[in-house]
Amino acid sequence: MDTGLTPRASTPRVALVRGPIVSTARSVNNEATPCIGLAYVSAYARAHGYAPTIVDAIGEGLGRYRPLPAHPGYVCQGLTVEDVLARIPRDTDVIGFSAMFSGEWPVQRELMTATRREFPKAVIVAGGEHITALPEYSLRDCPALDVCVRGEGEHVFYELLECLREGRDLAAVNGIAYLDGDGGFRANDHTERIREVDRIPWPDWQEGYLEKFWAAGKSYGIASERDMPLLVSRGCPYQCTFCSSPQMWTTLYRLRDPDDVIAEIEHYRTRYAITSLQLYDLTAITKKSWTVEFANKLLARGIDLKWSLPSGTRSEALDHETLSLLKQTGCNYLVYAPESGAPETLRRIKKKIQLPRITASILEAKRQGIVVRTNLIIGFPHETRREVFQTIRYGLMLAARGADEVSINIFSPYPGSALYRELAEAGKIQLGDRYFLQLTSLNSDYTRTNPLTFNPVMGPRELAIYRISFMLLNYLVGYVLYPARIWRTIRNVLMSRHAAATVFEHRLKDALRRKVRATV
Structure with missing residues (x-):
């Protein structure tokens, strides 16, 4: 050929x-x-x-x-x-x-x-x-x-x-x-996933590369001084209809041997003097036994680092025992991803979680002193207005009960996801630069009142109003009920070069830096 x-x-x-x-x-x-x-x-x-x-x-x-x-x-x-x-x-x-x-x-x-x-x-x-x-x-x-x-x-x-x-x-x-x-x-035929993930070489971080991000205070989620990206798994065993992971990775899920992960961490401590780990995994914590073993090995080796899960996690393995242990190891930031507060929406998008269980885990993480962010989505194609209000109410409840951040984004039909295929087959998506760029702006520019949407009941302006209103209410509730956060935000944004306790603080700090550079 x-x-x-x-x-x-x-x-x-x-x-x-x-x-x-x-x-x-x-x-x-x-x-x-x-x-x-x-x-x-x-x-x-x-x-x-x-x-x-x-x-x-x-x-x-x-x-x-x-x-x-x-x-x-x-x-x-x-x-x-x-x-x-x-x-x-x-x-x-x-x-x-x-x-x-x-x-x-x-x-x-x-x-x-x-x-x-x-x-x-x-x-x-x-x-x-x-x-x-x-x-x-x-x-x-x-x-x-x-x-x-x-x-x-x-x-x-x-x-x-x-x-x-x-x-x-x-x-x-x-x-x-x-x-x-x-x-x-x-x-050509798909290739099989790499099953022996511990045989995959550690990332090739070329000389001076990571230091550029550290000097600029760039980080995924919250920031410290020298944040190290880390993967402890490959793939995700779930099939959420809004996610493109099953097409990219299949549903084969493999966790690395905790000893190999610990060895990589110790290598980075020696070579880079890192201060923090950020687990980039889609689904790092699903098995309680692995999580407990990993945490115990961190403690046994005397590894004194902050670490976080900024990509979103499930709650099945995060009970009182596990969260208490994670806090002891330096875990300071968890992102939960229930995606919706409406049981019917969760069923439709195949998000196999139980809201009472994930809520209990979120509240337990707060009791342990861990900073918590929760991610929610509104505007799914078959979602009703009632279900959107259920999600908004659920998010405000979490904010009132101590979650540091609750984010609501508008559904994005990412190519490769089941919902994308459904919409494309129905002729509702036309590929092109306009569509691709709207995916970028959808959940990064909250000033837009005409975002790309695919819900037949609620139009772009209505969903944008719900999102903006929720964002304002979320932070208002958080700062009014927990006023100590006001000083924390001022300190982290204006008085600290690197520290940020939440994504909001991190992005506000970044926006101020850009504004200062633009005026110099």
Whole structure:
């Protein structure tokens, strides 16, 4: 089969690239965090004899914002296209792009197109959740793109490099998609997930990379001085209909051996003098036995670090015993993700939780002195106004009973999710730059009163009013009933370089920094 790609006579020279962040000019959410995905892909390739160069437009361009002329109201954070291209070695044979978020696709496409002009003979590859969900669309929308890596990327990307090195046909590589010489779309069989997760090399954090984020006070969730990203698991065993994880990772769930995790943590303490761990896992805590063993090993080794779960967690394993133990180990921040306060909505979206149980866990975490955030969603396609009010009432109850933050976002139909497929099949989604950019603005720019919505009962303005009103009430309730938080917020935002107890404080601090830079 003619793929149009030139075989490589020797070991390909590899570059891995992450493009800029896209947001609205008024966004309150400009999360710039280390790219753990590329670090894992690089480590796996390096363990098999390759020597990737990593170019992170975000990490190397923190605090650099520029407007997008083609898309008024939107900005990029990170290096310019020209700066990214200048950092890719001229003799690079294979250039791999991280394309995790559909909201950034218009800018990623521009970057790949420019890369093709600058490196006409290189093989351009992309992977991540956006690519996994929309491989054919991405290939046809961006002719510069040669190959899509679908799903878990480390082994598939390595197999692709070996295929190119040996001059074999791309049909031999499972887990990829591409256009053949006649322009036909080819999607090879999915590859099996890596089952022995403890054999995956630790991330390849290149020299001086993490220090840039620490110096800028950038962090996922709350911040300390030297926050280290960490993964203790792969995949998620659940099938929530709004989530794209099942398509990206399947439902195979694997936890790492606690001893391997502890060894990685101790390595980072020695090498980087880290002060905090941030678990990036989608579902880090599901097994109580693993959680207890991990916590006991932290205590036994005398590892004195703060650590947090900023991505969202379930509550099955988080009872009084476990939470008390986590607090002893330095856990200072938990994000719970009940998603809804309406039982019927939870049933529809296949969120297999019991509200009384997760509520009890949230309140117990507060009793243990852990800062708690709770994430909720409104505006699901089949949701009624009554169910939205149930969720709002549930969120306000949590705020009144001590939850530090309760966030309500509007449903986003992410490509790859079951709800996205349902809406697309019904003809309610038209792929294109407008749709992708609206995904970016939906839950980062709270000033918008016309967000992208898919609920036939409640329109964009109504849902936006519910969200804004809840946000104001949530913080009003929190600060009135718990006035000590007022001083904490003032201290953390105005008087501390790095500390932030909540996402609100972290983002407010970041927004003030941007405002100061803009006026200097």
